[in-house]
Each structure stands twice: as C-alpha cells, then as structure tokens.
Amino acid sequence: DAGVTQSPTHLIKTRGQHVTLRCSPISGHKSVSWYQQVLGQGPQFIFQYYEKEERGRGNFPDRFSARQFPNYSSELNVNALLLGDSALYLCASNMGWANTEAFFGQGTRLTVV
C-alpha cells in the first residue's frame, strides 16, 4: 500500500511568489494535517482537515491556507512568500477523528530566495 505522498519533493521560489504543496493520504485515511519544520527545529502544526473541514489551525499568518478535496487529498497554499517560509513542509494522515496514529510523508523542501 502506498504511504502518504507529497509533491513536489523540492521547490525553489522567489520572495513574493505563491506556492502550492500537495498531499495524498493513505487510502482510507480521512484526516490530513500540515506541519512546518524549520531547519534545526521540531515540526510546527499549521492545519488539520477532516472530512474537508478545517478542524485545527496553528499560529500562522493568513498567507497560509489549505483545503481538502472529496478524495481526502489536500493542498497547502502560501502567498507572498518570505525568506522565513523556507522549511520542510510535512503532511500527516490518520484514519479519522480522534485517531492518534499519524503517518507522515517525506515532506516538501521549500527554499525561498
């Protein structure tokens, strides 16, 4: 079975641009969460979606947005990129509401220049 897949694996963008990151959860998983991991730090929670509804939001500016599609895949969008947005963006999926076993993808390495 395929695990959590994220695309692209690497991305270089210029300040001020917009970026879309994609995540496909494990088949049967209905919940997707996004995390930002800056170099040398632990991941920080950005969003959680369950059944296409936002269930949680971390302390990130409105430049960050996300959505979940009917097939439970998800997109993370970041507008007006800043140098500080350079990070590894991780997607995690789990089976459903209040299920604690999260499975992570390999992440998208975003570099903003």
Next chain:
Amino acid sequence: AQTVTQSQPEMSVQEAETVTLSCTYDTSENNYYLFWYKQPPSRQMILVIRQEAYKQQNATENRFSVNFQKAAKSFSLKISDSQLGDTAMYFCAFMKQGGSEKLVFGKGTKLTVNP
C-alpha cells in the same frame, strides 16, 4: 498552551549499548498522549512509541521503552541494543485528547550510533 522540551541537542552511543533520551513537557491537561518520533536523513517521521497518559504502565516496543512520570511531566525514551540504523533525529511530541489532533513537538535530539 503545551510545551515540550528536549534538553539534549545531541547524543552518541556505541553499537549494542543502551541510551536514554530525555523529554519534559508542560500542560494543564489531564488526558493526553505522548509520542516519540524518529526522523532519519530520509526526512520521513516514523512513530517509535506511544503512551496514553491514563495508563500507568510504561509502553514498550521491542528495543524501545519509555519511562513515563506523569507527576513530574517527564517522558524519556530508552533504546536498548542500539543499532546503526537507529541513527536519526528523535522528537518527543504531545497531543491533547479530544479537539484537533495537533502534535506539539520538542526541538529534537540528534542520536548517533557509532560502530
């Protein structure tokens, strides 16, 4: 708000020996879960072990075990018979029971297993 602290930025151990990674956390919640995740150079976070706060018995998974001290808000990871493949970043994480499944991570401990 919950916080997770890992006070050991780096540790090393000889192959086949035992090592303990430390983690403390701060929360006013009574019901929660604690986790240890491993992140090898491949970047993928892998769940090592999970502990439910309501369980007094410490969790074990093969060579991995935890020492959960709820009153002290301490959650250390012991790795026995260390293997070269255990070399990775290890993150301690907290999740409140109920609400969103938000994981709060520590800054991590870089573990190197030497041959």
